[in-house]
Amino acid sequence: MIWDFDLKLNGCEEKSLPIKTIWRCKRMGKRWTIGEIKEFVEGNSESKLLTKEYRGFSQKLLFTCECGNNFEKTFKKFKNNHQRKCDVCQPPKMSR
Numbered sequence: 001m002i003w004d005f006d007l008k009l010n011g012c013e014e015k016s017l018p019i020k021t022i023w024r025c026k027r028m029g030k031r032w033t034i035g036e037i038k039e040f041v042e043g044n045s046e047s048k049l050l051t052k053e054y055r056g057f058s059q060k061l062l063f064t065c066e067c068g069n070n071f072e073k074t075f076k077k078f079k080n081n082h083q084r085k086c087d088v089c090q091p092p093k094m095s096r
């Protein structure tokens with residue numbers, strides 16, 4: 001699986017990308033399924049996904065952090081912004 005590819009996911013809609021990318025878009029499918037997200041979460045973080053249904057990038061998903069806290073985050077933030085832990089383990093803003 002080429003997970004970093006979908007950073008370009010939005011671009012797929014525009015059809016102004018190199019053929020290669022479009023081909024990958026089609027191959028991967030534009031939408032993530034909850035199963036794929038769960039796989040991503042478990043493969044790329046110490047957190048676990050609690051949400052059972054995925055409706056889109058703007059939906060907040062419920063995770064359990066490795067410390068045991070539950071936290072909510074959109075998958076977009078989780079993946080693209082690398083916010084993969086709860087606010088205690090990974091404060092939203094860097095203080096320095």
Ligand SMILES: [Zn+2]
Pocket residue numbers: 065066067068069085086087088089090
């Ligand atoms: Zn935590």
